[in-house]
Amino acid sequence: MKLASIKGPVILDIPADPPAMFIVRALVGEISSRIGFEDEETDKLVLAVDEACTNVIRHAYKNSSDKRIVITFTLGMDCFEIMIRDFGSGADPSTFKGRDLEQVRPGGLGIHFIKSAVDKIEYDTPPGGGMVLKMIKFMPLQERAQN
Amino acid sequence: MKIQIDERKPGVFVVSLGGDLDMSSSPQVRNILLPIFRKKASHIVVDLTDVPYIDSSGIATFVEALQLSRKDKVRFSLAGACRRVESIFDLAYLKNIFEMAPDANQLVEGEQGR
Numbered sequence: 188m189k190l191a192s193i194k195g196p197v198i199l200d201i202p203a204d205p206p207a208m209f210i211v212r213a214l215v216g217e218i219s220s221r222i223g224f225e226d227e228e229t230d231k232l233v234l235a236v237d238e239a240c241t242n243v244i245r246h247a248y249k250n251s252s253d254k255r256i257v258i259t260f261t262l263g264m265d266c267f268e269i270m271i272r273d274f275g276s277g278a279d280p281s282t283f284k285g286r287d288l289e290q291v292r293p294g295g296l297g298i299h300f301i302k303s304a305v306d307k308i309e310y311d312t313p314p315g316g317g318m319v320l321k322m323i324k325f326m327p328l329q330e331r332a333q334n
Numbered sequence: 335m336k337i338q339i340d341e342r343k344p345g346v347f348v349v350s351l352g353g354d355l356d357m358s359s360s361p362q363v364r365n366i367l368l369p370i371f372r373k374k375a376s377h378i379v380v381d382l383t384d385v386p387y388i389d390s391s392g393i394a395t396f397v398e399a400l401q402l403s404r405k406d407k408v409r410f411s412l413a414g415a416c417r418r419v420e421s422i423f424d425l426a427y428l429k430n431i432f433e434m435a436p437d438a439n440q441l442v443e444g445e446q447g448r
Contacts, residue, residue: 205358230418233387234389234425237356237389238389241356244357296390296393296426297390299425299426300425
């Protein structure tokens with residue numbers, strides 16, 4: 188079945204708990220494959236969404252697993268959009284910087300992985316607090332033509 | 335995460351991991367892997383054959399181990415990484431920083447032990 192025939196977004200509301208992240212990875216992988224992204228692109232997308240959720244757990248929620256992460260998947264005519272909503276303390280996106288990749292030290296890779304996987308990222312601070320990270324990946328050309 | 339430690343030769347340890355190496359399992363791996371450096375090890379091999387996925391926290395654990403290996407002059411290698419795991423090291427510009435081999439047994443066979 189073509190994903191384009193699904194009306195409206197798919198919403199995953201999940202505990203901000205590391206053992207639950209396999210569910211996110213499985214869903215992203217399945218949707219990405221069905222959209223028609225190559226395995227390598229799918230792997231990068233899975234990693235990016237996983238890293239974004241990990242950042243929420245670690246930084247926005249300070250490892251408090253009783254909070255929620257809401258992930259909204261939307262398939263447009265020419266792009267796949269993944270929106271990650273948290274209800275944490277919020278932060279200034281200009282401070283989100285990965286480490287210099289020339290340096291070999293632990294940490295600082297998450298942002299780099301996210302940027303490598305998608306074509307565009309946007310941050311928003313919605314009313315009610317927390318943050319929204321929107322990741323946009325353009326569809327493979329063949330799929331765009333069919334949509 | 336399944337973790338098995340095997341001292342194949344005196345000072346030559348193979349740490350076999352099974353399962354996703356992510357934020358959930360990395361602390362467990364870190365707590366088991368890093369103390370091996372204090373066991374008079376000469377070579378530590380992490381066998382990733384049964385690890386289908388790794389994230390930045392898993393990579394951070396290995397970077398920490400690599401730093402410890404340089405400090406303690408212990409050889410540290412990764413073996414058996416699948417295409418997906420290897421590509422994540424590549425994405426982090428770390429593929430050439432680690433000693434990576436296709437097979438743990440191959441690495442151990444060439445070792446004399448302590």
